[in-house]
Each structure stands twice: as structure tokens, then as C-alpha cells.
Amino acid sequence: MMSVFDELKARGLIAQMTHEDEIRELLEKEKVTFYIGFDPTADSLHIGHFLQMVVMAHMQRAGHRPIAIIGGGTAMVGDPSGRTDMRQMMTPETIQHNADCFKSQLSKLVDFSDGKALMVNNADWLMDLNYIEFLREIGVHFSVNRMLTAECFKTRLEKGLSFIEFNYMLMQSYDFLKLYREYGCKLELGGDDQWSNILGGIELVRRCESAQAYGMTFTLLTTSEGKKMGKTQKGALWLDPEKTSPYEFYQYFRNVDDKDVINCMKLITFMPLDEIAAYEKLEGSAINEAKKRLAFEVTKMVHGEEEAKKAQNAALALFAKGAAAEVPSVHVTKDDIKDGIGIVDLLVLSKLTPSKSEARRVVQQGGASVNEKKITDLKAVIQPSEFKDGSILIKKGKKSFVKMIID
Numbered sequence: 201m202m203s204v205f206d207e208l209k210a211r212g213l214i215a216q217m218t219h220e221d222e223i224r225e226l227l228e229k230e231k232v233t234f235y236i237g238f239d240p241t242a243d244s245l246h247i248g249h250f251l252q253m254v255v256m257a258h259m260q261r262a263g264h265r266p267i268a269i270i271g272g273g274t275a276m277v278g279d280p281s282g283r284t285d286m287r288q289m290m291t292p293e294t295i296q297h298n299a300d301c302f303k304s305q306l307s308k309l310v311d312f313s314d315g316k317a318l319m320v321n322n323a324d325w326l327m328d329l330n331y332i333e334f335l336r337e338i339g340v341h342f343s344v345n346r347m348l349t350a351e352c353f354k355t356r357l358e359k360g361l362s363f364i365e366f367n368y369m370l371m372q373s374y375d376f377l378k379l380y381r382e383y384g385c386k387l388e389l390g391g392d393d394q395w396s397n398i399l400g401g402i403e404l405v406r407r408c409e410s411a412q413a414y415g416m417t418f419t420l421l422t423t424s425e426g427k428k429m430g431k432t433q434k435g436a437l438w439l440d441p442e443k444t445s446p447y448e449f450y451q452y453f454r455n456v457d458d459k460d461v462i463n464c465m466k467l468i469t470f471m472p473l474d475e476i477a478a479y480e481k482l483e484g485s486a487i488n489e490a491k492k493r494l495a496f497e498v499t500k501m502v503h504g505e506e507e508a509k510k511a512q513n514a515a516l517a518l519f520a521k522g523a524a525a526e527v528p529s530v531h532v533t534k535d536d537i538k539d540g541i542g543i544v545d546l547l548v549l550s551k552l553t554p555s556k557s558e559a560r561r562v563v564q565q566g567g568a569s570v571n572e573k574k575i576t577d578l579k580a581v582i583q584p585s586e587f588k589d590g591s592i593l594i595k596k597g598k599k600s601f602v603k604m605i606i607d
Contacts, residue, residue: 203228204262210473211466213255215392215417218402223414226386232264234387235379237322237372237394238306239271240298244440245305247430247468248391250502251421254468255389256317257309266317267385268306270299273326274371295323305439309501318383322375338374341407342400350396369400376401377408385413392417421467424459439502446503447528450511453495461490469497529591529603537606540581543568550604552596562596569595 379385398415547559
């Protein structure tokens, strides 16, 4: 059996480590308590967080105990990492609502029953800190000169770094110290953009407790060109089905670039590596079988097997020219259609295009069709009679479509 350390490494999930040999030995010989932080800056996790959830699940399956920190306290400040501007300040009520939304999503991969994993909110200890005491106990251990060399701060110095953001590293480092003291947490994991903050926590544990702690970062989910994955026309690829439907989620991975499909299988599925290796040998159009498997596996993990099957069937139905009920739909009224609606207005109303100018471009380039009939005339009008059984199928290109239904 491959150890969890070797599994993570073989899948390409590990980006950086503080002590490779020690971490390998720790994970192979002990049951380790580790933590990952999630700042509740939105009311849903997205595909970037999902990779972290997968790592937590790999670790838990190997017998280690995850702690998921919901950053209710740190979100009051805002993480400057990877940002060119200051994050929008949120109210405590919004932060709490977002935090509440996270647990059900995390629970799909991580077992929180019977103390097998913990979920804590750093607001419980950060919000009541005495600032002077915090500076004397924690701030004294941080060198401003050294902090300014951290990548998360360097990128912000030209545009301006607020003092409140400058405190973020101290707060995240204090989280590690707090978890070490209360739960014996020895290892912090996080995205590669968290490297500087993780090092700060390790150093703080060493200074305050004379103890060795460890850090490990994950590979960010990127394309073969180095761009972050998970960006769609509508924004981020969310785990919440109300923000990104299971069908849209499925289609995103069904349509990934040929160069990215095997990497995605390794990073965000639990498919055995030897099985992935078999898919890696596929060439040409046969790669589509790997994409279908990837899309099904990831959708099943996030939305459940039933929703994954619905999404899969909807995709098959569409390409067989028999649109299924599960195809994404938009509901309109008779007043929206009236005595007919122009193709440009129809594309905007369907939300397939964000603006009339984009709709015109799609039509002019031959990318618009209604009920499988290509529309190239900008002045074309879709009549109410074309809504067979009260609906029509509108397509933009080969991969974006929607069923418009008249209520």
C-alpha cells in the first residue's frame, strides 16, 4: 500500500514542504492532527477549495485528523495574498452566514462525526483578543523587515498595503499556535499562495512553545498554460448548485483541454493512479472518454451520483439532438416573447450572452441556433409558434445551450 505522503506526491498535489523527510516519517508513523483554513469571503466554496477538500479526505482516509478552520476572525481583516487590491470588508452577519454554508459542502468529503474531524471558527479566539496583550505576546516575534519580503506583501507595496492587512499574517500564525496548544496540531496545509503565512505560524510555534511544527502547500489547480482553472463566463465554478448547476459543473470538466484532463484526474478525483495511467494512453478523439469519466467523477463527488447521472444523460441527449429535461432551462413569460422576439434579444434573454453586442458577434460568426437551426441573420425574429410544447432549444456554439420555457 502506498503511504498518503507518496500518494499526494505521486498525484502532483504537493507544491512545497518545510521538512520533507520529517513530514514523510510523521505521516507514516503517527496519527497527525493537521489544519486547513477557509476564509468565508463568499457563501460557497469553489473548485479551488475543492482541491483542498480532496487533500483533507486523502489524509483522513490514512488515519490523520483534519481541522477545518472557518476564518470568521481573519475574514474581518482580509487576506492580502494573491490580491492587487484590498478585499471588501464584510459584516459579522455576512461572515457567519458564509461560514454556515461551508460545513455541508466540506462534509461531502470529510467525516466530521465522532471527532474524526473538527470544524472551528477562529472568531472564537481572535475577536476577543486584547490588542496590547496580543502585540506583547505575538507581535514581538515578527520582524517587519522579514515580513516585507513575503510574496503576499511584496505584490501589494506598489499599490498600497493597509495596516489592517499587515496584521493578517500575525493572526493566521496565531491560529496555528492556538491549534497546537489546544489540539496538538503539528501540520498546516494550504494553497501555495499561503506559503509565507504558514512559515510565520511554524516560526511562532517554535518561539512560543520550543516545538517543531510543519507546513505543506498544494499545487494550485491550473491549466497546462499556468492559468487558474475554474473560471467560467458566469464567474467562478462554485460548489453550490444554486450558483453553478450540476449540469454546468459537469460540462466544465467535460470540455477541459486535452492537455489538462489527466492532471485533473490526479488532483481532484480519487481514481486509482493505475486506472488514470490507462486513460493517459488514449489519443485523438478517444480522449473524450477520459473527459466523460473526469466530469462524472468530480460531479458525483460534489453533487452526488444521481445529479451526476442526470448531467451525463443531459449531455448525451443534447448531442443526440434529443434535449432532455435536465438540460439547463430559463423560464420566460408570454409578454417576453409577445408577437416574436429578435435573435439578439433572445440570446440576451436566455443569458447565453451577457450583452447585445456579444449576441450580435455570436450571430455574425455563425454560432447561434434555435431548435438546431443555425441563425445568421441579425434581423431574424423567433415566432411564438416555434416554441414547440412551450419551449425552444437555443445554442451558442457547440457547447453552450439552454432550454427556454414559456410559463
